[in-house]
Amino acid sequence: MRPLKILYIDDEADIREVAMLSLELDPCIEVRGESSGAAGIATATAWLPDAILLDVMMPSMDGPATLSRLRTNVATRHIPVIFITARAQSSEIADFFRQGALEVITKPFNPMTLAAELRRKMAA
Amino acid sequence: MSDTYETKLAALRQRFRDRSAADSVVLARIVADLERGSPTAGLPPELRRIAHGLAGAAGTFGFEAISACAAELEDLVTEVADTRQVALACRALITEIRLDTTGPQFK
Numbered sequence: 711m712r713p714l715k716i717l718y719i720d721d722e723a724d725i726r727e728v729a730m731l732s733l734e735l736d737p738c739i740e741v742r743g744e745s746s747g748a749a750g751i752a753t754a755t756a757w758l759p760d761a762i763l764l765d766v767m768m769p770s771m772d773g774p775a776t777l778s779r780l781r782t783n784v785a786t787r788h789i790p791v792i793f794i795t796a797r798a799q800s801s802e803i804a805d806f807f808r809q810g811a812l813e814v815i816t817k818p819f820n821p822m823t824l825a826a827e828l829r830r831k832m833a834a
Numbered sequence: 835m836s837d838t839y840e841t842k843l844a845a846l847r848q849r850f851r852d853r854s855a856a857d858s859v860v861l862a863r864i865v866a867d868l869e870r871g872s873p874t875a876g877l878p879p880e881l882r883r884i885a886h887g888l889a890g891a892a893g894t895f896g897f898e899a900i901s902a903c904a905a906e907l908e909d910l911v912t913e914v915a916d917t918r919q920v921a922l923a924c925r926a927l928i929t930e931i932r933l934d935t936t937g938p939q940f941k
Contacts, residue, residue: 724850724891731842767886796890796905818893818901821843 713740715757716828719750719776720765720794725817729763729794732821739825747771751779754786761832763815766795766806774809781810792831794819850895851935857884858931861924868921877920882911888927897934903927 716739720726726743733741742757744750747764748771754762762780766773773793780786793806796817803814813831815824864881885908893901907923 722887722891724846724853724887725894728843728846728894731839731846735839796886797908817890818898821894 711738713738714761714829715759716741716761716763717750717754717757717759718743718763719745719747719768719773720763721745721768722765725765725794728821729819729824732824733828736825736829739828747773747776747779750776751783751786754780754789755783758785759789761790761792761812761828763792763794763828764811766793766797774806777809777811790832792828847895850891850897854888854892854897854900854931854935857888858928860884861928861931865921865924865928868917868924871917877911877914877917881920881924882908885911885927888931892934897930899930900927900934903930 716733718726718729718733718741720729720743723745726745730741730743733739742753742759744753747768750762750764764773764776768776771779773795777791780789780791790812791810792813792815793811794815794817795802795806806814813834815827815831819827860880861884864878867878885904888904889901889908892898892904903923903926907920907927910920910923
């Protein structure tokens with residue numbers, strides 16, 4: 711069975727690395743990480759992941775701006791995007807869905823259950 | 835759980851601990867600046883960056899109290915609260931960092 715390709719975009723190295731480490735616990739997940747929206751778009755375009763986990767608050771190009779660029783790119787417009795955010799007020803979450811996010815995962819997340827949570831969100 | 839995972843996670847937790855300690859030094863400097871300055875003076879941009887980073891990362895590494903204090907500070911910074919309130923929240927966060935990352939509960 712082909713592994714699920716997940717791209718994790720977050721400028722916070724601590725979070726990105728623990729998330730990637732945790733996702734790799736699932737033998738059926740292949741994960742790559744990027745530290746900026748621009749680098750994430752480039753990798754998404756070339757690698758075509760099955761889903762993108764995208765941090766909301768990043769310098770220069772934030773999560774919503776990155777999602778907007780992904781949606782205007784023919785190669786990446788169909789890729790489900792799940793926002794990762796430490797600020798999860800209900801009005802903000804509603805905005806994320808309006809912008810086209812598939813789901814939202816809140817920080818802090820439990821590294822031990824991240825892969826299962828991701829699969830649950832993708833199946834929802 | 836594999837030894838490799840546990841080893842890598844422990845290394846990341848240690849790195850987070852070091853980073854928190856470094857952040858607490860910057861926070862202490864910001865508090866000193868805030869307490870010297872006008873209550874309506876602007877807040878340094880690095881304050882929000884630190885608060886946001888700790889709010890998201892600390893809980894993931896098991897430091898829930900740091901995460902909660904950092905989230906409260908981030909809210910205050912976002913709302914452009916009175917600098918005296920911000921300084922108090924910074925002090926609370928510094929205390930939690932010292933307790934949580936140097937105390938006996940750190941594994």
